[in-house]
Amino acid sequence: MMSSIKILAVIVTYSPEISLLRKTTNFLSKQVDSILLYDNNSQNFKDIASIQLPQNVTIHSCPINKGLPVHYNAAIQYGQENGFDYLLILDQDSSFDDNFLTEYRQNISDDSICLVPLLVHSNKSYNDFYPTKINGKTEPVASSINSGTFLNLKKLPPQIRFDEDLFIDCVDFDFFGKLRKFGFKVLRVNSxxxxxxxxxxxxxxxFFLYNYSPFRLEKQIRDRIIFIRKHLFSPFAIWLAAFTLFCNAKAVLFEKNRIEKFKAIVKGFAKGLVAKKTRP
Incomplete structure (x- = not known):
């Protein structure tokens, strides 16, 4: 290990690309103390189980797809109960430079509860159209995405957890909103x-088209409706509602499988409206 801090990583999978998962876990296993891999009933789970994973990787197979927050919270609990200092959250399809964790370690600060990365989109045209403004090697930010979040488990209070009402979308919006509410600082490491x-x-x-699958669209709309209901009339909820309408219109008008995607959007909207919700 590169320093005395004890790091736990968590990756939640659903029918991942096996070669990328193997590459990520093999590299990451040399950088962190332990990796929890939660699988959400992948269609290719036999392929995942057949990978010769490093000894510090533990696979947990779930018989149904529970989404992300349940497993993130399980990783937080495991990390805090077993003396880990930090939790690194990664998506199954995210990749990072070799110096990724080195840069995090060099920028750990008592002033922030977590570090987040500089996001680089795989689509160069999209990345160039929406460039990230950088001010220095590190800078405070309001939020980020789930993947790449490097969370201080010693500082995280029990009142702050990922919202298990959600499945995959808005999980990050909600979590970073809770951090801001409690006055915690988030630091982006631009290197x-x-x-x-x-x-x-x-x-x-x-227009940029995202071309999400009907399954992903349904879950996305459901989560966004739940999030909007919880934060009704907040400026961000109003923006999210308008943005969602715009993206849905693009999907139905210009993407392939428009009928299936329209049905998925309607189904997700209905599920979001009837879903029980806890307090923000």
Whole structure:
């Protein structure tokens, strides 16, 4: 290990690309103390189980797809009960530079509860159109995505957990909102680059299309409706509602499988409206 801090990593999988998962776990196993891999009933779980994983990787197989927050909270509990200092959250399809964790370790600060990476989108056109403004090697930010979050488990109070009403979308919005509410600071390390993909982006005239699957669209809309209901009339909820309408219109008008995606959007909207919700 590169320093005395004890790091736990968590990856939640659902039918992942096996070669990328193998590469990520093999590299990460040399950088952290332990890795928890939670699988959400992947169609290719036999392939996942057949990977010769490093000894510090533990696979937990779930018989149903429970989404992300349940497993993130389980990792937090495991990390706090077993003396880990930090939890690193990663998506199954995110990749990072070799110096990723080195940069995190060098920028750990008592002033912040977590570090987040500089996001680099795999689609160059999208990345160039929405460039990230950088001010220095590190800078405070309001929020980020789940993947790449490096969370201080010693500082995290029991009142702050991931919202298990949600499945996959808005999980990050909700969590970082709780951190801000409690007055915690989030620091972005601009030298720690995380390479991410948003759906399967392509350009259609002036628009970027995300090309999410109908399954993902349904879960996305459901989660966004739940989030909007919880934070009704807040400026961000109003923006999210408008943005969601815009993205749904693009999907139905310009993407492939429009009928299936329209049905998924309607189903997700209905499920979001009737879903029970806890307090924000």
């Amino acid at each position: 720690a680059k995380l390479h991410i993909s948003l759906g399967n982006i392509n350009r259609f005239g002036p």
